Amino acid sequence: MILLQANQIARLFGDEVLFENMQLEVQDRSRIALVGRNGAGKSTLLKILAGIEEPDKGTISKTKDLTMGYLDQHTGLESTKTIWEEMLTVFEPIQKMEKRLRQLESQIADEQIQADEKRYQQVLVEYDRLQHEFNDLNGYGYESEIKSVLHGFRFEEDYLDHLISNLSGGQKTRLALAKLLLEKPDLLILDEPTNHLDIETLSWLENYLKNYRGALLMVSHDRYFLDKIVEEVYEISRRKMSHYKGNYSRYLDQKAERLEREWKEYEKQQVEISKLEDFVARNLVRASTTKRAQSRRKQLEKMDRIERPQGDEKSAHFLFGIERQSGREVLEVEDAAVGYNQTVLCEPIDFQIRKQEAIALVGPNGVGKSTLLKSIIGDIPFVKGKSKVGHHVSIGYYDQEQANLNSQQSVLEELWSEHRTTSEKDIRTVLGSFLFSGEDVKKTIPLLSGGEKARVALAKLSMNRDNFLILDEPTNHLDIDSKEVLENALIDYEGTLLFVSHDRYFINRIATSVLELSETGGKLYHGNYDYYLEKKLEEEQLKELLNEETDEVVEVKTETKKNFELDKQKQKEKRTLERQVEQLEKELHEMEEAIESIQKEMELPANLEDHEALQKLNETLTSSFKQQEDLLNQWEEVSLALEEF
Structure with a gap:
């Protein structure tokens, strides 16, 4: 059934x-996903479809x-209520129904009635009627819901009596x-x-929306998110709209196929036109x-x-160079x-970053x-501990707030x-590569959109030519095309990277290691985001396995008293x-010696001057x-199993 149709919608600003x-x-x-460059009108169109704004045509x-x-x-969300009180307002009709049910129960027990x-x-x-309706509306389970x-949005039960007015902007969003999901609208x-959501919450939201009973129409710059949720894509480009079936990755394939097909049709017709014009x-x-010429x-x-055919719209194109090599x-x-005012957020944190590594937090x-x-x-x-920067290291920092x-x-x-x-000409050239041209360069910072501010901050960073970039949410405010340009620039970057990001696709393309922070400290995983997920899954499975084995060992110990043969088998295991x-x-000792040998070889003057040799050694070291x-990890698993004996 069709819920909503938009017909010949237009938004005009004067001419x-x-x-x-x-x-x-x-x-x-x-x-449905609505995609397009920043400034294409995605948010405006959503407001028109939601009835917040009227279309010009x-x-x-x-x-x-x-x-x-x-x-x-x-x-x-703006409210003077507590979190729990505000969420309960969604279910006011059910609460009134519940109150009426209690009244009817009292009447049923009344002897006069x-x-x-x-x-x-x-x-x-x-x-009877109300009870059925109450049950259909999940009247007995709405508080659990x-x-x-x-909980999915990381608001735990002991936090629900907090006033919403005292929460941060991200928490209110x-x-x-959360309130919208509880309301369950048809559309x-x-x-x-996905703004303001960490990776764990993003995964929860993906699973929730996949099972949502209504229709979904969304704008998002998170490619993982779009690929998991959407089944069709509407693209706004050059003031027009195109429709594609499938998720985001399928949309990219179809778009490329369509452009190739359009070029072939265009070129075929151009050959025909050329022949006809030549004949005439x-x-x-x-x-x-x-007569034949007139016919032609x-x-x-x-x-x-x-x-x-018009290809992709103009994209930013830039590189991050370095002034000199670091140690x-x-x-x-x-x-x-780390923390504030002696309040510790995370400890202990121990890690090292070597040249040309890219670590995601x-x-x-x-x-x-x-x-x-x-x-x-x-x-x-630091609340305690310290950090030490190496020789010839120059740091470039990207602040997600653009402060x-x-x-x-x-x-x-x-x-x-x-x-x-x-020179002004050279500055303008740099800005042009970040899509600022003509009068755009005269705009003051407060007049810029979030995406434009992000591009200015990245332009400044590129001019400094630092060899160690520390980036805090660099993909925030960037559309998908700009993210891809940034990804490619960072992949080609010859320096070292340490960055925070909630964009899983971005992490997967850039990171050589992932440093996970939790209340119990930091843990480093040598590999990209997919590798990190694999290791996390293995850890969970191992934890479950060890718990099962613990129970089994207790049972075996009890049985051993009765059965000597079982005890012999246990000793064999x-x-x-132990072996x-x-x-x-x-093997660990041999590996430590091998790593030390590679590191010494990398320090040789001949290799320090040979970029290709150094790159190969670095790949071997990684x-x-x-x-x-x-x-x-294998040693820890076997050692833990051994401890059970």
Whole structure:
């Protein structure tokens, strides 16, 4: 069933067209993504579809009694109530029904009403009807439903009596989404729902939305999220709309296939046009061929000419260079604790970063990821412990809040003020690569969108040519195309990276290691995001296995008293584990020697000057670290199993 249709929708600003002829259809179980560059009009179109704004042209038709929920990317839940009280307002009709049921139960027990057979039957009929309706509306489980959704958004039960007015902006946004999910509208319209969500919450939301009973229409720049949720994509590009079936990855494939097909059709027609025009030019003035030439000319005039296919819109294109090479050891954080005013968010944190590594920081919101970055650059002191920066290391820092941008300056002045000896032409060239051209460079910082501010901050970073980049949520505010440009620039970067991101696709492409922060400290995984997930799954499975084995061992110990043969088998298993531990310790020792040998070889002057040789050695070293990590994990597993004996 069609819930909503948009017909020939347009948004105009005077003579300027933001978009026009928008056609969109939402079915009762649709899973739709709206994609396009920043500034293409995605959020504006969502507001028109949600009924918040009126279109300049076109109509919106929808089914009778359609319920819609809309989440603005910049809006949080405002309320004077506590979290629990506000969520309960969603279920006020059920609460009134529950109150009426209690009243009817009291009447059923009333002897006077029982004596009046007609009245008594009326009460029983109403009670039976309400009870069925109450049950259908999950009247007996709505409180559990509230707690489940709030838990998914990381609001635990002991936090539910907090006043919403005292919460952070990110928490209010999460609550606004939680309330929308509890309301269960027929059509859920979400503008950047993944903002302010950590990776664990993102995974929970994905699973929830996959099973959502209504229709979904959303804007998101998270590719993992879109691939898991959506089944069709509407793209706004060059003020027009195109429709594709499938998830985001399938949309990219279809878009490329369509463009290739359009080029072939265009080029085929151009060859035909060229032949016809050539025939007309050569034969029109000749008496014997004039009629045929005139026929060809009429054929040309009647031809429905294919427009030249337009490829992707203009993209940013930039690189991060370095002024000079750093030493091999870039950063060491030792026995550190991070937090504010002696309140510890995470400890202990111990890790090293070597040249050309790229480490992603992951963990739940509030665990101290951004705080750790600020402690490393000296903005916030460590609660305890320290960090040590290596030789010839120059740090470039990207702040997710763009607090280092001067609100009094224009885009041009923002870069020029830090590079006075650089010509205006060169500054404009740099800004042009970040999509600032012409009069755009004269805009003041406060007038810029979030995406534009992000591009200014990245432009400043590229000009500094630092060899160690520390990035706090660099993909925030960037559209998917800009993210891909940033990813490619960082992949080609010859320096070292330490970054925080909730974008799983971005982490997977960039990271060589993942550092997970939790309340119990930091743990390093040598590999990309997929590897990190695999190891986390193995750890969970091992934990479950060890718990099962613990129970089994207790049972075996009891039985051993009765059965000597079982005791012999147990001793045999113990000896096997002891031999495995011994072998793994031998392999670990050999691996440590191999790693030390590679590191010494990398320090040789001949290799330091040979980039290709150094790169190969670094790849070998990275592989060795991964093997060492695998051996350590195996040793821990076997040692834990041995301890049970």
